[in-house]
Amino acid sequence: MPDYDQTRLPDESPAASLLKAGQQFGQYRVVRLLGRGGMGQVYEVEHRVLRIKYALKVINEELLNRSDVTQRFEREAQVMARLQHSHIVHVDDFGVTDGLTWLRMELVPGNGDCCSLADFFSKGPVHETEVAHLLSQILNGLGFAHEQGTVHRDLKPANLLFDAQGNLKIADFGLVSLAGADWLQSQVQLTVARSMVDSDATLLEGNSSNGSRTKALLGTYAYMSPEQKKGQEVTTQSDLYSVGLMAFQLLTGEETLGFEMPSEIIEELSEDWDFWVKRALAPRMERRFLSALEMVNALPDVAIKGSVTNAGAVADAVKENSIEAVERAAAGLLNQASAIVTPDIVDSPAFSISKDTKGYKLVELPNGGKYPLVEIHPGTFQMGSPLSEDERDDDELLHSVTISRRFWLGATVVTQAQWESLMGSNPSRFKGADLPIEQVSWEDAMIFCRKLTAGELKSGCLPDGYEYTLPSEAEWEYACRAGTSAAYSGDLDSIAWYLDNSERRTHRVAQKSANAWGLYDMHGNVYEWCSDWFDAYSSGSALDPVGASSGRGRVHRGGSWDYSARYCRSAFRYHLRPENNGNNVGFRIALKFAR
Numbered sequence: 072m073p074d075y076d077q078t079r080l081p082d083e084s085p086a087a088s089l090l091k092a093g094q095q096f097g098q099y100r101v102v103r104l105l106g107r108g109g110m111g112q113v114y115e116v117e118h119r120v121l122r123i124k125y126a127l128k129v130i131n132e133e134l135l136n137r138s139d140v141t142q143r144f145e146r147e148a149q150v151m152a153r154l155q156h157s158h159i160v161h162v163d164d165f166g167v168t169d170g171l172t173w174l175r176m177e178l179v180p181g182n183g184d185c186c187s188l189a190d191f192f193s194k195g196p197v198h199e200t201e202v203a204h205l206l207s208q209i210l211n212g213l214g215f216a217h218e219q220g221t222v223h224r225d226l227k228p229a230n231l232l233f234d235a236q237g238n239l240k241i242a243d244f245g246l247v248s249l250a251g252a253d254w255l256q257s258q259v260q261l262t263v264a265r266s267m268v269d270s271d272a273t274l275l276e277g278n279s280s281n282g283s284r285t286k287a288l289l290g291t292y293a294y295m296s297p298e299q300k301k302g303q304e305v306t307t308q309s310d311l312y313s314v315g316l317m318a319f320q321l322l323t324g325e326e327t328l329g330f331e332m333p334s335e336i337i338e339e340l341s342e343d344w345d346f347w348v349k350r351a352l353a354p355r356m357e358r359r360f361l362s363a364l365e366m367v368n369a370l371p372d373v374a375i376k377g378s379v380t381n382a383g384a385v386a387d388a389v390k391e392n393s394i395e396a397v398e399r400a401a402a403g404l405l406n407q408a409s410a411i412v413t414p415d416i417v418d419s420p421a422f423s424i425s426k427d428t429k430g431y432k433l434v435e436l437p438n439g440g441k442y443p444l445v446e447i448h449p450g451t452f453q454m455g456s457p458l459s460e461d462e463r464d465d466d467e468l469l470h471s472v473t474i475s476r477r478f479w480l481g482a483t484v485v486t487q488a489q490w491e492s493l494m495g496s497n498p499s500r501f502k503g504a505d506l507p508i509e510q511v512s513w514e515d516a517m518i519f520c521r522k523l524t525a526g527e528l529k530s531g532c533l534p535d536g537y538e539y540t541l542p543s544e545a546e547w548e549y550a551c552r553a554g555t556s557a558a559y560s561g562d563l564d565s566i567a568w569y570l571d572n573s574e575r576r577t578h579r580v581a582q583k584s585a586n587a588w589g590l591y592d593m594h595g596n597v598y599e600w601c602s603d604w605f606d607a608y609s610s611g612s613a614l615d616p617v618g619a620s621s622g623r624g625r626v627h628r629g630g631s632w633d634y635s636a637r638y639c640r641s642a643f644r645y646h647l648r649p650e651n652n653g654n655n656v657g658f659r660i661a662l663k664f665a666r
Contacts, residue, residue: 088104088107088112089112089129089171090104090112090114090129090171092104095119096116096127096168096169096171097166097168097169098118098119098120099116099117099118099119099125099127100116100117100119101114101115101116102114102115102116102117102124103115105126106229108229108243110130110131110243111128111129111130111131112128112129112131113126113127113128113129114126114127114129115127115178124178125175125176125177125178126160126175126176126177126178126179127173127174127175127176128173128174128176129171129172129173130144130171130172130173130174144165144172145165148162148165148174150219150221150244151174151244153219154215154216154219154221154244155555155556155557156211156212156215156216156554156555156587157211157212157238157240157554157555157556158208158209158211158212158215158238158239158240158241158554159212159215159216159240159241159244160176160177160179160232160240160241160242160243160244161176161177161556162174162175162176162244163175163176163177176242179232179233179234179240179242180234180235181232181233181234181235185233185237186232186233187228187229187230187231187232187233188205188228188229188231188233188239188317189227189228189229189231190233191228191321192228192320192321195324196321196322196323196324196337197321197322199322199339199340199341199344199371202318202321202322203370203371205239205321206314206318206367206370207367207370208238208239209231209239209241209314209317210314210363210366210367211363211367211554211587212239212240212241213226213241213310213311213314213363214362214363214364214367214587215554215587216241216244217307217310217362217363218584219562221244222305222306222307222309222310223241223243223244223310223313224299224305224309224310225243225294226241226294226310226313226314226317227293227294227313227317228294228317230242230243231317294313294316294317295309295313296308296309296312296313296356297312297354298356306356307362307363308356308359308360308361309356311351311359311360311362311363311366312351312352312359314351314366315348315350315351315352315359315366316328316351316352318347318348318351319333319348319351319352322337322340322344322348323336323337324336324337328348328352332344332345332348332349333345333348341371343371344371346369347369347370347371350369351366434523434527434539434660434662435527435530435532436489436492436493437492437493437526440488440489440492442481442485442489442660443481443482443483444479444480444481444482444660444662445479445480445481445482445550445588445589445590446477446479447474447477447478447479447480447546447549447550447588448477449473449474449475449476449477450473450474450549451471451472451473451474452471452472452474452548452549452552452554453469453470453471453472453556454469454470454471454472454545454548454549454608454613454642455467455468455469455470455608455642456469456558456640456641456642457469460558460640460642461558461637462637462640463640463642464643464644466607466608466644467642467643467644468607468608468610470608470609470610470611470612470613471612471613472545472549472612472613472614472616473612473613473614473615474545474546474549474615475614475615476615476663476664478542478546478661478662478663478664479661479662479663480542480546480550480590480659480660480661480662481590481659481660481661482581482585482589482590482591483580483581483591483592483659484507484508484580484592484596484597484599484657484658484659485507485508485519485657485658485659485660486504486505486506486507486508486580487499487502487503487504487505487506487507487508488504488505489508490508490511490519493519493522493523493526494518494519494522498510498511498652499654500654501576501577501654503577503579505579505580506577506578506579506580507577507580507592507596507597507657508657508658509577509597509652509653509654509655509656509657510652510653510654510656511652511656511657511658512649512650512651512652513541513600513625513627513647513649513650514649514650515652516541516600516658517540517541519658519660520538520539520540520541520660521539523539523660524537524538524539524540527539536664536665537662537663537664537665538662538663538665539660539661539662540602540660540661540663540665541600541601541602541658541660541661542601542602542659542661543601543602543603543615543616543617543618544601544602544603544616544618544626544628544644545613545615545616545617546601546661547599547601547628547629548628548641548642550588550590550593551586551590551593551594551628551629551641552641553586553587553588553590554587554588555586555587555641557641558640558641558642559594559639559640559641560586560587560593560594560641561584561586561587563594563595563636563639565583565584566583566584566585566586566592566593566594566595567583567592567594567595567596567630567639568582568583568592568595568596568632569594569595569630569631569632569634569635569636569638569639570632570633570634570635570636571635571636573595573596573632573633575632575633576632577596577597577632577654577655578596578632580592580596583595592629593629594629594630594639594641595629595630595631595632595634595639596629596631596632596657597629597631597632597655597656597657598627598628598629598630598631598645598653598655598656598657599627599628599629599656599657599658599659600625600626600627600656600657600658601625601626601627601628602617602618602625602626603616603617603618603619603625603626604618604619604620604621604622604623604624604625604626605618605619605622605623605624605625605626605644605646606618606619606622622646623646624646624647624648624649625646625647625648625649626644626645626646627645627646627647627656628643628644628645629643630643631655631656632655633655634655
């Protein structure tokens with residue numbers, strides 16, 4: 072991490088800081104000032120008892136001089152705390168100490184000399200593959216926030232922070248709402264007017280995440296959409312404009328879009344960027360991309376597209392049960408695990424997938440139906456639950472797990488129609504073609520997988536070495552979390568059928584919202600069989616764990632229609648003898664390279 076004490080601007084003297092290095096501030100010891108922006112100052116602090124380091128944003132006093140400040144602050148702090156995603160800086164506490172109001176956030180340490188995306192701008196044009204990778208991460212986090220009804224309103228390079236592994240995280244969600252859009256608008260206008268008189272104040276983002284209040288506000292103005300600069304209503308498309316401008320700058324090294332398109336400025340660039348940038352930066356909002364999903368799916372083929380999903384599209388495809396419908400939905404279901412990718416990760420042997428499906432594998436079933444699989448890429452995540460999670464069980468030891476090979480996982484659980492087309496019978500209690508198959512044992516599920524593998528190998532649809540099987544318990548939780556770390560991968564009532572809303576029965580698949588990677592019903596509806604024997608987790612980190620060689624029962628996960636919310640948690644574990652079944656247990660299939 073750079074030494075911020077060496078990068079202060081002239082107006083950033085120690086006397087201007089609200090807190091001092093070494094000072095005790097409530098439960099924390101102040102380590103140093105990290106940065107200064109338009110709405111507050113950020114400090115690295117260490118908890119005096121726990122010895123854990125955090126980032127503490129101390130809010131500017133002038134933002135708080137309003138009658139409704141307490142209610143506004145609490146409301147926005149709650150919104151920020153709910154945004155738990157691998158590409159969003161997590162806010163987990165707030166308070167008032169010695170008359171100063173603060174938000175506590177995870178400390179994002181930076182990656183070498185790069186603390187924020189602003190540090191890239193001093194390096195000139197960035198290779199298009201790297202730009203695509205960065206954009207997929209930004210749009211991944213942004214799409215998640217937009218689905219929760221949150222607009223950022225202040226996206227700029229200085230608010231996009233690198234963690235130690237080089238992954239981007241979006242900071243300062245909710246701060247503009249806390250301050251009030253009218254306040255920000257007036258402050259930006261005053262600052263821009265002042266900069267026209269004082270040319271030294273016109274430096275925008277610079278090459279460090281540390282900056283002055285003036286510089287931060289000028290940076291806000293530089294990345295505002297046209298409607299935001301005019302004081303008009305701001306929408307999710309306003310955030311997408313800011314992303315488009317950053318993309319143009321990264322690709323070309325130029326500040327603003329002129330008459331030349333990106334491929335005319337940098338000859339080596341794919342011409343596909345021209346259309347993408349032109350649409351992203353359309354002055355009129357209605358001509359821009361409609362969503363982060365559409366924006367990431369439109370990235371040129373050099374792009375490593377992120378896990379932004381099209382909620383509802385697969386549901387329609389399942390209902391229509393047609394390849395055309397599924398392929399339409401495929402654009403919204405290209406998924407790439409957004410967790411940390413470690414150096415020793417290797418990919419599966421090459422598996423060619425039709426470019427038309429954009430990474431979406433369609434399993435052919437005997438009756439002509441299609442079963443959609445979502446591609447999940449390698450990564451590392453925290454499996455289990457923290458001690459602070461409500462209603463956790465002792466067998467949920469929190470530990471680091473690496474999934475080293477990509478695999479494909481069913482976008483939905485197997486339906487009764489899909490089961491019957493291959494197996495010829497339907498043992499389910501609740502009958503319906505699009506309802507989950509249930510009352511199938513672990514052994515039954517494995518027979519289904521083996522029959523499907525044999526059929527696809529015989530027809531030449533499946534390369535040698537690949538098989539359909541059940542996901543491991545680790546693969547299941549990795550996919551269920553989809554980059555999140557909370558008890559659930561989203562609002563439970565929005566994503567799950569469980570005791571409080573199920574009306575004591577199963578429901579058609581894909582009727583609730585998908586998680587961030589396009590997987591439906593990972594929480595609730597029916598429990599899902601995993602391949603592992605149930606056993607205690609090993610302490611320490613694990614690489615591709617597959618469970619014990621024997622045990623009391625086979626794992627099933629996710630909760631069901633007849634169980635309460637605590638059983639639907641991402642970390643909750645359950646088991647059943649492999650020969651047993653129940654009307655609340657089904658499965659989804661995985662496609663993997665057989666080790």
